[in-house]
Amino acid sequence: MSAISVLPSKKTPIIFSVLAVIVLVSFGLLGNSQTASFSLTSAGDAFSLPDLVFPGRASNIVIGVLLAALAAYSWMLRAKGRVLPVWAVAVGAVLFVLAFLIWVVSGANINSISLASLLAGGVVLAVPLVFGSLSGVLSERSGVVNIAIEGQLLGGAFTAAIVASVTQNAFAGLVAAGIAGAVVSLVLALFSIKYLVNQIIVGVVLNVLVSGITGFLFTTVMQEDPELYNSPVHLPTIAIPGLSAIPVIGPILFKQSVIGYLMYIAVFLVWFGLYKTRWGLRVRAVGEHPKAADTLGIKVNRTRFWNVTLGGIVAGIGGSFFTLVAIDSFTKEISGGRGFIALAAVIFGRWNPLGAFAAALLFGFADNLQVMLTIIGTPVPSQFMAMMPYLVTIFAVAGLVGRSRGPAAVGDPYVKE
Amino acid sequence: MSEIKAPVLPDPKKPGNDLFKSITQGPGLVSVLGVIVALVIGGLLIAITDEKVGEAAGYLFARPSDFFSALWSAGTESYVALFNGSIYNSSQGFAPLLETLTVSTPLICAGLGVALAFRAGMFNIGAQGQLIIGATMAAYVGFAWHLPVVVHLLLVIVFGLLGGALWGGLVGLLKARTGAHEVILTIMFNYVALYLLDFLMNTEAFRRPGETNPISPILDANAIFPSLPGSRLHLGFLMAILLTIGVAWLLNRSTIGFEFRAVGHNPDAARTAGVNVARSTILAMAFAGALAGAAGVAQVAGTEKVLTAGVAGSLGFDAITVALLGRSTPWGTFFAGLLFGAFRAGAVNMQITTGTPIDIVLVVQSLIVLFIAAPPLVKAIFGLNRKKKRTSATESIKAGAK
Amino acid sequence: MKLELRGISKAFGSFYANKDIDLVVDDAEIHCLLGENGAGKSTLMNVLYGLYQPTEGQILLDGKPVEFNGPGDAMAAGIGMVHQHFMLIPVFTVAENIALGAEATKAAGVLDLQVTRKKIREISDRYGFDVDPDALVEDLPVGVQQRVEIIKALVRDAKVLILDEPTAVLTPQETDELLEIMRQLKANGTSIVFISHKLREVRAVSDVITVIRRGQVIDSVGAETSTTELANLMVGRAVELNLNKEPATPGAARFQVRELSVVNELGATTLDAVSFDIHEGEILAVAGVQGNGQTELTEAILGTQPVAAGSISLDGTELVGKSVKQVLRSGLGFVPEDRSVHGLVSQFTIEENLVLDLYDRPPFAKGISMNLGEVKKNATKQIADFDVRTDNQLNPASSLSGGNQQKVVMARELSRDLKLFIASQPTRGVDVGSIEFLHRRIVAERDKGTPVMIVSTELDEVMELADRIAVLYKGRVNGIVPGNTSREVLGLMMAGVSAEEAFAQADFATSANEPVEAQPVPLETTEPTDTQEGEAQ
């Protein structure tokens, strides 16, 4: 809306210049001369690819020079009043990440890291985040702030565990998780839409409420007879023959649990639904300008209500990943704050399912990388390694993504005269 | 033509009324009714989960009176315990009230931080991180330096506020300069602060001498808020009151607050009116951070007297509820903070004396917040303000169309 | 379709915005609603459209009573409405906006925007609209947005079309086109309820004119009624429609813009070496079709738009590079073109809005401490001075009708000592009575000796106020001409014809016209120039 225009900002050129200097000097000239090797193949692959081996210092000097060239190009474009094209920004980001990896791996106790498990593990860590962020997208696109993702994940995880245990049927657990997520959402929808309670309050309170209820039931019910109530049957991992043996991408795309495949399907469906269907058009309209939607006969509050509920189902299913796929049983607070990371992914991904997916993956990768680096042994204290995913997110948001404009009406209850 | 403009009762000034109109519309009565509904539901919940009630339900038909008396006593006992733990009991007198005030202090301070940012148009999920950094700096000054009385405490406060302001201001700066969304930034900064504190607690500088556990030395006596003899209530509560007054003044009577609110509602108009929006954003987040930092000060220089990795507990998140329940007004936040403090203090007693699991207390507390925040629901429950329902118009429309 | 409203009342709390209104709109009739700001016109239309539930009364369509639970019902019954504030979704494309609520779909609810695009093209062809179905609405000029709104109603087969102040944001050409479209629609059997404050167009197009004052119907009259009569009916007193201002007595050139260029973030030059002066005690009107750099010009002066090159000086002080606050402090009174986005904080009270850019100056503040008593006193005074219609100065600005919101902005900006006054669209959406009043205030400011710059797409207004007129075309000053230049010449200049050409053409085309009153003024005017002497070299 702001009609205030500015010259191309200096941000990108400055960032690229700084990155070039860091890579050239810290990673390159002052870096370790040992090699860094990245293995691409893991056991069970159909054929094996050779490891990628980089001489530490030399490679980074080369990358540093390349980044410097990009920075120069960026300054040049700016002088002409233009900005760096997106592909160039992406190339720059990839180069920097590569330089960073070469630097740490060449300087670690063990100079090799498995790229295949780095990526596969990152996807696994991202699964609940992706579902959570889809819930956020669905809800917020229709104009309801969803702070309750954490509660939806936790509720889903708990219910999946108890139902899959009692029925000895993992799919029953999956369905129940969706229902549990929907129930949490219904409260959010009811209070915020019908009773006009501030949406953020309801969300924050719901997280506490779900934490309290699951914690209580965990102690009083599950712990009394874990055999009966907390030994969920697991969803099977389905490997698609042949495809799953492709190095690197095979395990990511073709060797997943049911929920893993559902994740890809859900991302596609939500994206397709929001941008290509009548339903999506209406949902987005309601989130952007409810009054305009109302003047066209669209039931604003009904749309919101169902969307929030649908979001709850999605997040509930995401929560079941904890207890039906990842772990063998439920414990208190098993979601561990991932709902908030998912919320950040929603915004980071600009309320677009694909963007949120990418943001969740970025976070998952950064988190897994951090773990793998502590395993190969870096000189950086573990607490700073643990900060990495968060710092990466801050850097990505502040440095590369910048302003994100949400649905215009998000957070505003719609009341008619 | 006759004058037909009907007189309208002047509305009292409702600051920030757009966001919170929904809650403000409930007058006192509705809020009270809201608490009552929540207490009844909460009581039922406590009663249902009570062991004795469960046992009595087992032979409900054999001796129903047992069931109902167990139900009643479970519910009431819990609330009596809550009251005894938060306000008054016969053995300690009003000591529990002092405990409530103690527990409220950081909630109020951090709540003010969330509220202030909210009024400036930003959702500050970062009170947790700001509190941590504030507490860290305050505690360090408190145990590592040795200064005369008064001066030391003042410096502890100043550094605590500065720490929070730094952490909040950084978010403001990044938002103003790069447009990054404050919700993402504050969530991420919370984790960064947490790990930073974890790291520091594992360094010699922060660990208690001779101790391998990550716990700091106890702060110097000069660095600690004087407390009321026989209770934990300390002067930090006075700080909370002063901060509430200060924030009220800042928001409603100062040019800075005017700018914050203008930017919060309409940054374009604020910019056109000469407000430096970037500066306001940074300043608002810095102030918000400082307030959360004050909560950190209250923790380390008041209640706990040491710094540990868990110094923030869940204060930063409770602060969000406190602020919003208080409609993001300073005094609203203050009283919401007291209410939460009472819950906290009372819940502990409830757990001990009636064996009500602490998780259930969380549940009841959440319910009360929901009901207080939902006057329309309460009105609906009590049949107040019932709108006359219009008959469905579909048929006449069909008749009318074409 | 024949539409009847019987005894409609609408109360907000205890305040009646409509009281016992009867209105009949015949089949294929253009029925105009006329009334002051805040008279209750939009409220009545919102009731008719199902957005508000009437407190009392009945709506009849072709004699049958109907009840609308929402706009969906009204639409289904054949009522379409173009709202005073557009009901468009800025981030959607035109096609998406039009499809919304009545989407054509393929299997499984997949959108088929192709169908919508085709419909848009059909309607565009029929009525001569030029609308790109795939453009984002937020990128479109308001005139085009308006057409999108009309297409929206037409696609839905509206038999009764409500147009709530459709011309407030249109250029004269666009207005003429719209009136033509209305006539076509009427010919096709559509009934139209038309709301406008511009008596000239009201008289040009209406069959019946109903005047509303303070929520009640005053009278229904025919189109032959004179503008003066209409104005008097509306306001309830005699209104002087002609400003009859004294001729300007310009002094020194106090405000100077030199070679000012602005480049937007996409690198396009939106202002190209613009130069002009404004003298003490004169009004310079900047005319032009919207989108020719007016916004950039005013924002560059204010300092919210980065300047690529050039200089702006007020009383010898350079303004380029100063902060907005400094520019305002140096004595600029600034009325932005879009009051709801840039002029007001709609959630703030009227009181607060009346000091929106004065809050940190005496007497409203001392240091950082505000004096709320002064704020209150100021509000009471300004509300009285500018006749802002409100029952409580502590109400949020959003509760005011559009015209009254404009008065609040004008009151604020004119309430202090000014060295320069700039107003964009100073009377957009304001009723005739208030226009008269606001124009007088602007002239009074001029007569105090303040240089005044008025940016308006409203030629009537430009001609009414201007001592000199600068025409902007594609970011350049296409000529500065005297204030009494004819409509035609201005129209040609706004279309890009140079001043000399325009005068020549207009002369040629209308030989019966009054003699040429003025000649173009050279762009590089630096000396104080009397308009009568500013001939071509």
Next chain:
Amino acid sequence: ACGAAPEETAPKAENPDYTGCIVSDSGGFDDQSFNESSYRGLKNAEKDLGIKMQEAESKSNADFATNLQGMMNNNCDLTVTIGFLLGDATKKAAEENPDKHFAIVDFQYDEPIKNIKPMIYDTAQAAYLAGYAAAASSETGTVATFGGIKIPTVTIFMDGFADGVAKFNEDKGKDVKLLGWDKDKQDGTFTGDFEKQDKGKQVTSNFIASGADVIMPVAGPVGKGAGAAVKEANTGGKDAKLVWVDSDGYLTAPDYKDVMLTSVIKTMDKAVEDLVTADSKGEFDSTPYIGTLENEGVALAPFHDFDSKVSDETKSEIEALKAQIISGELKVESPSSPK
């Protein structure tokens, strides 16, 4: 809902006048670690001795003092507090209530306090044996450990484990590698909290991918994530094993008993119950209790299902090491060991 109503009789109790109380830290009584097992100890005492019992879970640090005050109001004879975080609060309560008895688990005061009994564990001793066993059982020549949060009660396990592995390498001239902990630098791999089990699983998967086949998680419930990872890897053809901590995982985490090589046990439940028994008989003393291999306060659990797979040679070496540690011949040192 139609059983018979019970007779109205008072509950049977042998020690109805004695109240034993317990205050957890913010982990709560189901933390699968020291809170849980201390709580179990008091629960057992309640059952076996017929004492009265009061419990309070702390949700945050601010609750410690209030909970303790509550216990004082309820006339607790003995109050057990858990974890170093409660150190200051327990001390204060003890000073204010000199006639009451206290015990604190996993914490020791510089200056003994006459009515507080510290109960601490030289966990490194048992972890040392586990490290040795792990190294001996590793087929890949790589073992691993990770923690929840870097605190001494966690890292002491990792230190002992590291030394055990080193000892094996030294004695056997092997080069079994340890991932996840560098004793010299006192740093390694942590999941960041005691909640995110899936993170624990991912960490463990990464260890396995890096070649480790015996993994010791020191992270409370997060250890279950490690169990899940090991099971999953084994279905994929690996042969990884788990070393549990705190309690005998074969019994307390039966889901993973097939992959449970052994466990490093801290017998807090027994110690707490013993303490209560003594105190209820009026035999309280404040000398610190230090759980060691010698007094069986810490122990290496049986190999259970793996018994046949661990060579007799290894078993006897472990027995020998245990004897050496008990005799003081072999010192297992960790910066986190009790002083």
